[in-house]
Amino acid sequence: MLIIENLLLRALHWFNSKIHLRFSRSRPANENRIWRPGSTLVRVLGALPFLFLLAVDAHANAVYIAQNATGAANGSSAAAALPVSYFNSAGNWTSRAPSGTQIGPGSIVHLVGTISTSLTVQGSGAAGNSITILFEPNAVMSAPNWNGAVITCNRNFIVIDGGSNGVITATNQNTTSQLGSNGISCNTVNTVEIRNLTISNIYNKTTQADLAGSAGVGINFLYGSNLSAHDNIISNAGAGIFYTYSITPASSNIQLYRNTISGCNWGIGSGSGGGNAVVDNFQIYNNDITMPGTIWDDPPDNNHHNGMYIWAAQPGSKVTNLQIYNNYVHGDAGAHSTAFIYVSANETGSIAIGLEGVLIYNNLIVATTAGASNGGIFPSCDGFSVYNNTIVCTTSAQGGLAMREYTGNTPGTSGSIQNNILYNWQTTILTTGGVTNLTSSNNLANTNPNFVNGTSNFHLNASSPAINAGVNLFSKFTTDKDGNARPSSGPWSIGAYVFGGSSTPTPTPVPTPVPTPIPTPTPITNPSPTPAPSTFTVGETALLPITDGGNGNLMVAQSAILLKTGTLQSLSFYVNQAAGALRLGLYDASGPGSGPGNKKAEINVISPVLGWNTVNVITPVTLTAGSYWLAYLPSSSRLHFLLSVSSGHLAYYAFPFGVMPAKFSASPASGIGHWSFFATFK
Numbered sequence: 001m002l003i004i005e006n007l008l009l010r011a012l013h014w015f016n017s018k019i020h021l022r023f024s025r026s027r028p029a030n031e032n033r034i035w036r037p038g039s040t041l042v043r044v045l046g047a048l049p050f051l052f053l054l055a056v057d058a059h060a061n062a063v064y065i066a067q068n069a070t071g072a073a074n075g076s077s078a079a080a081a082l083p084v085s086y087f088n089s090a091g092n093w094t095s096r097a098p099s100g101t102q103i104g105p106g107s108i109v110h111l112v113g114t115i116s117t118s119l120t121v122q123g124s125g126a127a128g129n130s131i132t133i134l135f136e137p138n139a140v141m142s143a144p145n146w147n148g149a150v151i152t153c154n155r156n157f158i159v160i161d162g163g164s165n166g167v168i169t170a171t172n173q174n175t176t177s178q179l180g181s182n183g184i185s186c187n188t189v190n191t192v193e194i195r196n197l198t199i200s201n202i203y204n205k206t207t208q209a210d211l212a213g214s215a216g217v218g219i220n221f222l223y224g225s226n227l228s229a230h231d232n233i234i235s236n237a238g239a240g241i242f243y244t245y246s247i248t249p250a251s252s253n254i255q256l257y258r259n260t261i262s263g264c265n266w267g268i269g270s271g272s273g274g275g276n277a278v279v280d281n282f283q284i285y286n287n288d289i290t291m292p293g294t295i296w297d298d299p300p301d302n303n304h305h306n307g308m309y310i311w312a313a314q315p316g317s318k319v320t321n322l323q324i325y326n327n328y329v330h331g332d333a334g335a336h337s338t339a340f341i342y343v344s345a346n347e348t349g350s351i352a353i354g355l356e357g358v359l360i361y362n363n364l365i366v367a368t369t370a371g372a373s374n375g376g377i378f379p380s381c382d383g384f385s386v387y388n389n390t391i392v393c394t395t396s397a398q399g400g401l402a403m404r405e406y407t408g409n410t411p412g413t414s415g416s417i418q419n420n421i422l423y424n425w426q427t428t429i430l431t432t433g434g435v436t437n438l439t440s441s442n443n444l445a446n447t448n449p450n451f452v453n454g455t456s457n458f459h460l461n462a463s464s465p466a467i468n469a470g471v472n473l474f475s476k477f478t479t480d481k482d483g484n485a486r487p488s489s490g491p492w493s494i495g496a497y498v499f500g501g502s503s504t505p506t507p508t509p510v511p512t513p514v515p516t517p518i519p520t521p522t523p524i525t526n527p528s529p530t531p532a533p534s535t536f537t538v539g540e541t542a543l544l545p546i547t548d549g550g551n552g553n554l555m556v557a558q559s560a561i562l563l564k565t566g567t568l569q570s571l572s573f574y575v576n577q578a579a580g581a582l583r584l585g586l587y588d589a590s591g592p593g594s595g596p597g598n599k600k601a602e603i604n605v606i607s608p609v610l611g612w613n614t615v616n617v618i619t620p621v622t623l624t625a626g627s628y629w630l631a632y633l634p635s636s637s638r639l640h641f642l643l644s645v646s647s648g649h650l651a652y653y654a655f656p657f658g659v660m661p662a663k664f665s666a667s668p669a670s671g672i673g674h675w676s677f678f679a680t681f682k
Contacts, residue, residue: 061098066112075101078110078136084117093123105129105157111166112136116143118150125157130191132159135166144172147577148547148640149185149220156190162197162232173216174204178543180214183237188249189224195231202237204263208297213543213642213676214576215265217242221254223273228255236263238545240289243270245279245319252280262290267307267329272317272354274671280320284308284327291331291340291372298336302542305337305372307365311344312354312381314672322358326481326496329376330366337372339404340365345381352408356383362481362496364458365391371399375430380406385416387473388480390496393424394455402445404430405438418442419470421449421495442470444494459497466494535569538562539630539678544642547576548675552637555655557587557596557629557664558648558674566681567622568601572614573632573641574676580636582608584615585660586679589627595651596629596664608639614680623681630677633660641675648674 066081075082082101086092087109098104105126111133119141125131133151141150150168151160173179183199186192203215215238219229223246234240240261245251254270261267267289270282289307296303307329312319322343329340341363345354358381365376372378376391386403393399402422407413414437421444422428428445431438450464451457460466470492478486484501486492493499539560571584583605590597601617635657651668655661 061100061102061106062108062110063101063103064110064112065115067115067117070112078112081110081112084115084119088117088120088122090122095123095126103131105131107131109133110136111139111141113139115139115141118146118148118152121151121153121155121158124155127157127191130157130159130193131155132161134161135163135197137164139163140167140169142167142169142171145170145177145179146173146181149182149216151184152187153184153192154187154189156192158189158191159193159195160184160197161193161195164196166197168197168199169201171201173202173214175206175210175212178210178214180212180216180238182216182220183218183234185217185220185222186224186227187222189221189227190249191226192221192224193227194219194229198233199237200233200235204236205265205295208295209299211298211300211302211542212238212265212296213545215545218261218264223249223251225249225251226253228257229259230255230257231259233260234264235261238264239266239269240264241268242266243279244273245270246273246277247275250280251278254279254282256284256287258286260288263292263295265292265296265303265305266309267291269306269309270319271309271311272314274317275314276316277312277314278318278320282310282319282322284310284324286326287328289327289329291329291333291337291367293332294334296336297334301336303336305334306342307340309338309342309344310355310358311346313344313346315346316354317346318354320357322355324358324360325362325477327363328366329363330368332369333367333372339372339374339378340367340376342374342378343381343384344378352381352406352413355379355381357385358383359385359387359476361385361387361389361477362479363389364481364496365389366458367393367395367399369395369399370397371401371425373400375401375404378404378406379415382407382413383415385476386418386420387416387476388419388470388492388494388496390421390449390458391423391425392421392451392454392458395424398424398426400426401430402428404432406432407438413437415439419473419492419494420444421466422446423449442494444469449495458495460493460495460499462499464493464499467499468493470494535680535682536564536566537678537680538628540644540648540674540676541572541678542676543574544644544674544676546643547640548643549577549640550637551652552580552634552639553654553657554652555631555633555660555664555668556650556652557631557668558650558677559589560628560630560679562623562625562628562681565622565624567620568617568679568681569620570614570616570680571601571603571630572612572678572680573608574612575608575610575639575641577638577640578608578610579638579640580608580634581605581657582613582635582639583633583657583660584677585631585633586617587629587631587664589629591651591664592666594627595668595670596631599631599660599662599664600628602660608634628679629664630679631660631664632675632677633657641677643673643675648672650674 064081071080094104199218218234221243345352402425416439481496585602587596603615
């Protein structure tokens with residue numbers, strides 16, 4: 001789905017999609033059981049567990065794909081594989097029962113060897129008969145950099161399976177190159193499962209100075225229902241997994257579980273893609289997330305790391321039946337971190353609404369440094385429940401804050417914090433925002449819990465004061481983090497674990513690994529232009545997180561504020577996929593509602609190139625301080641550029657490519673967002 005086709009339905013691709021949401025450290029700005037696709041297993045080459053032999057559909061056929069054709073090239077085996085171009089051609093896919101080497105419902109597409117060309121799924125499976133893309137043993141998708149995504153799946157009833165050791169990676173997407181992509185990108189899909197993959201170096205951030213505007217997502221779901229990502233290992237990306245929900249189609253049944261994530265600014269993120277966006281039945285559980293440490297800190301604090309970050313930012317957006325449980329989130333949070341687990345609702349009438357009923361329980365949070373600025377868990381919403389979590393700082397000195405809650409400033413808000421172990425913190429619970437119905441009881445706060453081992457095993461010793469000290473919450477959930485039954489009557493143990501249950505010791509937290517330096521740095525081919533000392537800019541000079549496109553023959557404008565009188569010299573627009581022709585211009589704010597009005601300046605038509613396109617205006621014009629609109633008009637929908645939908649105002653309407661109109665439309669569509677686009681004045 002393209003941003004301009006339906007902007008308000010668009011959820012933050014993020015890092016294709018790093019979203020520059022900001023918040024107050026003292027008071028948050030509320031920025032803002034899926035079924036497994038029941039299918040015949042569509043296999044991507046790999047020796048898979050024996051359970052894959054079960055229930056293979058009678059129509060299933062095997063098609064082998066390699067980078068280049070091998071042997072007889074009939075797709076019958078790894079030794080006779082078809083080339084990647086076969087997979088990427090729609091003519092080789094069918095919506096009916098496939099025959100021969102067609103790919104269709106029930107097909108198993110085996111990926112063989114090393115593949116260095118992006119894959120785009122061309123067709124859908126069917127209910128109960130998914131298409132499976134299976135990595136064979138030692139199959140790898142690797143390239144210096146990928147354009148957009150390694151695998152693009154905008155189809156339904158698809159399984160992408162890493163098999164025994166399937167890998168997706170990039171070798172030159174990093175601080176040095178400033179290149180980025182997504183690992184797997186899914187747009188408006190139904191019944192898609194992604195499992196058993198190792199996804200690495202989608203963006204390898206190696207310096208704090210790098211703002212990581214090109215950082216992508218390991219697994220990116222943009223809209224859809226009946227989606228799952230599980231048993232994946234993801235490292236070095238803007239976000240490990242990100243899911244954006246929308247208004248239409250209705251979003252429901254999302255499961256993210258048993259993933260191991262490290263080196264990412266956000267481990268797992270999810271946010272609303274517009275006003276009134278809703279998702280129902282969203283579960284995040286049994287994930288192991290290592291906080292990113294200091295490498296994701298940056299001077300302007302754009303990144304504010306989180307182990308998990310779930311929000312309902314726009315008015316009317318809502319997440320219902322959200323449960324976050326049995327996760328292990330640990331390590332060094334760095335200096336610019338919000339929380340290990342952060343849920344943030346939109347503030348309407350001074351109440352943070354949109355996440356009512358969120359249930360956060362049985363999570364183990366272990367901070368190896370002072371922790372995050374807003375705690376191990378930060379519910380910034382009305383109607384939350386935080387139960388039986390263990391939140392520990394393992395430093396010799398106390399950490400800063402165990403938990404913070406915020407529900408808004410209006411009487412009548414509510415929340416519940418019970419049965420939590422909060423140990424070795426200067427502040428255990430920070431209550432802000434005027435909660436009038438907060439239930440806070442049976443928490444073990446800064447009393448030694450007598451763990452089996454205070455740094456690596458957070459189960460309870462027989463002498464622990466947490467045993468039988470909690471309220472019974474059997475009506476809410478019935479097991480502990482290890483899956484042991486909690487009693488249906490009588491007191492519970494406090495914290496994530498019951499006493500005496502069978503268990504596996506918690507892995508010892510390890511420092512966030514320092515990314516391996518790139519042996520031969522690649523020069524940055526398109527650095528952000530540095531204005532001369534006598535000049536200044538208006539607009540967005542940063543490389544924004546979302547790759548946008550599809551805006552051919554649309555007049556699009558974004559708001560900009562000129563703080564002092566100056567003479568417009570040039571306009572600069574960032575392109576990350578060149579196509580067609582491009583015009584840039586600047587309009588005043590004389591339109592309805594201070595929207596774009598009269599054209600003040602324009603450049604001559606250009607053929608855009610990758611990177612910053614900086615072009616002098618035809619006639620320099622002196623403008624007084626005030627509101628203006630930067631406008632662009634592309635001829636091709638294949639032109640791609642960089643976007644954020646977390647701030648700014650935009651307006652657009654259909655207009656045939658040519659000289660920009662003297663006056664902008666008086667009734668354009670509008671929304672929130674802006675692009676990497678600025679004007680230079682002197």
